[in-house]
Amino acid sequence: MSMSLPVVETEPRLASTPIDFDEKLAGLGIDLRADVVRTLQVNVGKLCNQACKHCHVDAGPSRTEIMTQSTAEDVIAALRRSQIPILDITGGAPELIPSFRYLVIEARAAGAHVIVRHNLTVMFEQGQDDLPEFFRDHAVEVVSSLPYFLEQQTDAQRGRGVFEKSIDALRRLNAVGYGTNGALLLNLVYNPVGAYLPPPQFSIEADFKRELMVRYGISFDRLYTITNMPIKRFLDYLRRSGNEERYMRKLSEAFNPDAVEGLMCRSLISVDWTGRLYDCDFNQMVGLGVEPRLPQRIADFDAVEFAGRRITTAAHCFGCAAGAGSSCGGALAKNDGRQ
Amino acid sequence: MAYYEEDDLSRFSEVGKHRPELFEKFMAWYQACQEDGALSRREKALIGLAVAHALQCPYCIDSYAQSCLESGSNLDQMTEAIHMASAIRGGAALIHGVQTHNSVGKVSM
Numbered sequence: 001m002s003m004s005l006p007v008v009e010t011e012p013r014l015a016s017t018p019i020d021f022d023e024k025l026a027g028l029g030i031d032l033r034a035d036v037v038r039t040l041q042v043n044v045g046k047l048c049n050q051a052c053k054h055c056h057v058d059a060g061p062s063r064t065e066i067m068t069q070s071t072a073e074d075v076i077a078a079l080r081r082s083q084i085p086i087l088d089i090t091g092g093a094p095e096l097i098p099s100f101r102y103l104v105i106e107a108r109a110a111g112a113h114v115i116v117r118h119n120l121t122v123m124f125e126q127g128q129d130d131l132p133e134f135f136r137d138h139a140v141e142v143v144s145s146l147p148y149f150l151e152q153q154t155d156a157q158r159g160r161g162v163f164e165k166s167i168d169a170l171r172r173l174n175a176v177g178y179g180t181n182g183a184l185l186l187n188l189v190y191n192p193v194g195a196y197l198p199p200p201q202f203s204i205e206a207d208f209k210r211e212l213m214v215r216y217g218i219s220f221d222r223l224y225t226i227t228n229m230p231i232k233r234f235l236d237y238l239r240r241s242g243n244e245e246r247y248m249r250k251l252s253e254a255f256n257p258d259a260v261e262g263l264m265c266r267s268l269i270s271v272d273w274t275g276r277l278y279d280c281d282f283n284q285m286v287g288l289g290v291e292p293r294l295p296q297r298i299a300d301f302d303a304v305e306f307a308g309r310r311i312t313t314a315a316h317c318f319g320c321a322a323g324a325g326s327s328c329g330g331a332l333a334k335n336d337g338r339q
Numbered sequence: 340m341a342y343y344e345e346d347d348l349s350r351f352s353e354v355g356k357h358r359p360e361l362f363e364k365f366m367a368w369y370q371a372c373q374e375d376g377a378l379s380r381r382e383k384a385l386i387g388l389a390v391a392h393a394l395q396c397p398y399c400i401d402s403y404a405q406s407c408l409e410s411g412s413n414l415d416q417m418t419e420a421i422h423m424a425s426a427i428r429g430g431a432a433l434i435h436g437v438q439t440h441n442s443v444g445k446v447s448m
Contacts (some may be wrong), residue, residue: 148413150413153413192408192409194408196405196409197409198409199408199409199410199411200380200410200411203379203410203411204411207411249349323409
């Protein structure tokens with residue numbers, strides 16, 4: 001039986017005001033184009049041991065879409081061919097995919113820095129208990145979601161019992177050296193537990209560092225604030241709770257031109273579990289591919305062709321450009337555009 | 340039609356259709372008050388929430404509840420701020436008991 005929450009596939013909307021990200025950029029004289037690809041972000045599939053309420057992937061335990069070994073080999077070949085410095089592996093819970101460790105090991109052998117979007121609780125799944133040591137042995141940068149330093153908020157978003165397991169997992173990562181010495185990077189991700197924007201990254205990071213250390217003796221490197229994207233489960237939540245109009249207005253009104261320069265789509269290419277290419281993981285989830293003139297599959301990827309490409313946008317792009325901006329690496333601008 | 344409509348909060352700027360220079364002066368002052376200064380934006384949002392409850396303004400409560408969340412406060416902190424406002428309101432009523440005692444004292448033997 002499916003454990004997925006209801007999903008709506010359509011774009012978010014404002015009843016009274018059309019939302020067009022391209023128009024907003026054009027009004028400011030901005031032509032959104034990619035720079036050199038520095039990060040290859042691979043979404044290896046929708047299988048996950050959790051089913052979080054805000055998940056833009058609609059991932060969960062019953063999902064079966066996962067990357068094959070053959071596609072994983074195409075990914076590594078492209079990484080080597082184009083000498084992309086960073087491989088960013090996400091999901092779902094990427095560790096549950098059979099080709100996950102192959103990707104990490106081969107990317108490290110190719111000289112790439114490897115980031116894994118690790119949900120913490122997956123290390124308690126069968127066959128995953130050596131993950132902290134595996135991450136350490138391959139110098140993986142671990143990026144983990146922890147929406148708040150309190151149980152109530154975390155479990156409200158990620159499921160009952162997730163907070164307690166996450167704390168145990170963080171302790172295990174600390175025990176092998178993560179987040180303790182500046183060498184093995186352990187970065188956490190904050191995202192709002194509801195229909196509002198994240199607070200300034202520096203201030204909530206200080207809260208997390210203090211509270212996690214005092215309450216649980218846990219240390220970490222950086223906290224990234226990420227805005228919830230009006231896609232799939234979070235969009236469904238917005239609609240069910242009557243917050244869609246208000247949230248989309250909030251995103252568009254909080255548009256910050258200073259965040260555009262650092263938008264992750266400008267330096268990243270995204271690959272789905274089938275090997276198809278996108279400008280980012282969010283475009284991937286709504287099926288918006290890269291410019292039609294470009295190769296559409298990772299097997300045909302060429303970094304030179306993709307540099308300077310026009311980015312495909314949609315209403316959800318306001319989520320990355322709102323306030324201090326939002327990306328897989330957290331806030332983008334020093335100011336949040338608020339008066 | 341209710342006296343308070345949720346959507347009216349986003350129509351606040353319509354007040355400036357008449358005597359716009361006064362509204363603009365208010366907005367400049369209002370926005371300057373929100374910025375980080377000797378107090379952080381987060382502290383100011385909590386003060387705003389407390390005052391909103393003291394004034395019992397539904398627009399302000401809605402707006403500052405959001406501001407508190409977006410500046411990093413949690414519901415425990417927001418609730419403490421509300422208790423502060425309520426306690427001061429309660430205390431302000433109660434201290435007038437002295438007035439009552441004074442009044443009664445004046446006319447009593």
